[in-house]
Amino acid sequence: MSARGEYVFKMPDLGEGTVEAEIVRWYAKPGDLVDEDQAIVEVMTDKASVEVPAPVSGRVLSVTGTPGDKVAVGSPLIVFELLGSTDTAPETPAAASPTGMTGEALASAASTASTASTASTEATTKRVMTSPANRRRAREAGISLNNVVGTGPRGRIVRNDIAAASRSRTLPGAPPTTAATPAASEAPATSEIKVIGLRRLIAERMSEAKRNIPHFAYVEEVDVTELESLRAHLNSQQARAAATLTYLPLVVLALVRTLRVFPQCNVRYDAERGVLVRYSPVHVGIATQTPDGLKVPVVRDAGSLPLWALAAAIRAVAERARTNKSPREELSGSTITVTSLGKLGGIASTPVINAPEVAIVGLNKAVERPVVLHGAIAVRRIMNLSSSFDHRFVDGHDAAAMIQRLKTYLEHPASIFIADPSPGES
């Protein structure tokens, strides 16, 4: 389908039966010269975003889709003009019609490229001149050196040129809000943020969960004085520099223990088949706030890990989620989710179930409160657990009983670690 010297790159299959992927951002625009393996577009599937490398070196003739658009796997994504074919096929650009781009548009793209920098036209015949360290910097910043004008000796690209290119990089298809900025004195009354990428995915999944799942919310207070004492003791035994233990791994361990008695809460609902799939290992989703928004990385079979290893695993998956380094399989497959707002935990919350799971457990803030204990006022550390259950599959009685069991473990933390089966455990 392509003319001589052209290469049509189709949306690749990014695995796990992906049928389409959403464009997050373009690193190249029509007219740009790109090197093979250079990141050219960021696309997102499920919850993972992937940088797609250019399959060939060449000039970008056209691209399909602007950020937010979904492109089906196998449909044309980018048309390249292969280097060295320029002189043999001058009419080639017009042949790029499969993507709907007119010859006129291409001509203007080409002229933009040629006026933008002389360095980029030279680059068709000459290697970009810069140091290895700058090549690394450009790669890390996602900048194509072909688009950077060198100001160093003999036109070499120096470090400042890359910094400048990084600052001035405008993404094709970015909202035109800044382009139409009025005089600096009057700030615009509105600004538009396109709901794309991870945000759109979160939005879709939240709506879906709230629309389909009748949430049953249950809040119970837990006396974590003993748990806090254990936590403080364990932390005091650690080296100064070691990461401190939070409530989270202790709650997860207690939850794993609890779910042995309440397998109906450690479930993924297969709506298509009308089947509740009960899991014996507990794959705990850790609701994690990231710069891009909420992600739920998963600690697999949390019950197989001893406390410190579990704490480290939770930290590790959360950190990878925050830094966008989670492997795809780490962002799916949880059987129950724990959400904790830490110091922002508040008194109670109504967490939204991470479908297709059927339960989510939320930790509120642990604070010292006056409570009546054995007929006297005592100062105890109290933490509320705010949980939601899928009322279609978990009855209120079972949900409450499960949280009571969890509460009992947390109020008697030694029992979390006692190997003998507790009543009801198989």
Add this chain to the structure above:
Amino acid sequence: MAQMNMIQALNSAMDAMLESDPTVILMGEDIGYFGGVFRATEGLQRKYGEQRVIDTPIAEGAIIGAAIGMAVGGLRPVAEIQFADYIYPGFDQIVSELARLRYRSAGDFFAPVTIRTPCGGGIRGGQTHSQSPEGIFTHVSGIKVIMPSNPYDAKGLLITAIEDDDPVVFFEPKRLYNGPFDGDPNKAAVPWSTHPKGEVPEGVYRVPFGKADVVRNGSDLTIITYGTMVFVATLAAASLGVDAEIIDLRSLVPLDVDTICSSVKKTGRCVVAHEATRFSGFGAELLAIIQEECFWDLEAPIQRVAGWDTPYPHAFEWEYFPGPARVGTAIKAAMEPA
């Protein structure tokens, strides 16, 4: 602590080892009765006798061959080759016998031989008394190659060499015997007594192999060098106002790759300097390693300063010697904008 020049420090190392270890013996041309042409062994034959400080014929192959035999038999010979330029008659003994004895005998035999030999120019020695053949030896598997740049290191490294159970070729940059020399022959000579590294403890101490000395910390570029060029590089960088990190390798084999690479990764720029000829010199190995380990941190091409690819001339010694001007040119090239 005593003030010593490099000759006195070497003499002190051998004295201490002769005294502490009865298996240590010295051998070489004119080292006994005469005390060595550079006086490195002065007084030692008088002190330890002709059985332990042995004058040999002018036959380098025989000196090294005999040393190998003695070493296999349980002694720790320190053989002096009067000038590195004269080591070649013993080269076959070193390469074919000494370097591979442990390997060839599957560890049954080993030869703790130390070969001391003065090297380098700057003393009007011409082509037969000025060579720096260290790169020839670093290319041979099975021998350690050492070159100190000051009295303190010289003594500590020589003791480490003598105690080492395997062969060591120990190069002594002879222009540094009497004082740190920065490459400017018109300046008045500076004695070691004015330099902190001229402070040398009495008795036995060791400077480890495989550990480079960061002579000066800096952030602009890394200069990797050894021997006489340590002081030349220091002067060259200072006169250009460049904040150079200067690394004195001291030990060429084993090589302190970690110190080299962490410095080059820090500065992103590098000059390698040695007095030996350039082509296939030890600097080429350094460049190769830096390229392999630090490529993505390099801001500019690595520069190399070396002697010309000719014999060391009599008449144009200072045109040959890679002095501060040539090092400065390389520094400027390495400091090109990036």
